[in-house]
Amino acid sequence: MTFPHTRLRRMRRDAFSRELMRETRLHPGDLIMVAFVIDGSDRREAVPSMPGVERLSIDHSLNLADDCVALGIPALALFPSVEAQYKSADAAEAWNPQGLFQRAARALKARHPQLGLIGDVALDPYTTHGQDGLIDDHGYVLNDLTIEALVRMALAQAEAGFDIVAPSDMMDGRIGAIRDALENAGHVNTRILAYSAKYASAFYGPFRDAVGSSASLGKGDKHTYQMDIGNSDEALREVELDIGEGADMVMVKPGLPYLDVVRRVKDHFGMPTFVYQVSGEYAMLKAAAQNGWLDERSVVLESLIAMKRAGADAILSYYAIEAARWLRAD
């Protein structure tokens, strides 16, 4: 009679030994909630392609922030959805100190000074054409002119109280330019979360509905600045440049389809590495759950743990509040 010398099933036999050898655990403290803010008061608008997600006026965003704090979620990432009258070719509303986004930041920081507030730095919610930057006559996004606009935008956000500015535009050199401008203005502790490896992904579709840029973008795409989905070495080059320019945290986006990239980035640089479970990932999970095809709680937590296991230090997610509730009920 021969026996297996090693029985890995032995440790799986009981809950106590499974618990003792569990390598990766998810905490509310790993999560960053994502929210969309709109003008007006007492307004909540459903986002049809993201059931359960709503655009919120500032007063309702404060309630969402209350939930984050109560659940131990350390930070909130905010995106604006602005009305057409505030969109222009030069995106100037993006750095208006009295604009929606800056007002929202002041209100949120006044309510919860300890809740980390992350501002999105990219022009797409503010441009009439829905691109993340300024364009020439052929629709090509101009790198260096766009950086000037992004610098204004980042400064306005730091001024309004955002703790972290998060350039999500993928222009070359914008992290360094923003870092210099923040230092010169005395914002030495404003952190930069660089969307370093942001792929030209079709999983962003529902987000563009949420911020109202899909109509403006029309048939346009973002392939001249976001990364090709087949590339992974290039992600390391992007991350390396952003670190050199002064990023405090780097990000890979989307999440689940790109966990190989997360692992390479984490192993290579040992940087605080964040991952974004994007709108399309949310929509897939939600749709399957609503149809009764998948168990929502299990698949959401499994997806988030997979991201952490791949090396993510923190995860931006539309599910953050729900996931934190599930974790606390465990």
Ligand SMILES: NCC(=O)CCC(=O)O
């Ligand atoms: N800058 C944010 C995006 O481009 C999209 C995020 C998402 O799809 O959730």
Ligand SMILES: [Mg+2]
């Ligand atoms: Mg880059």
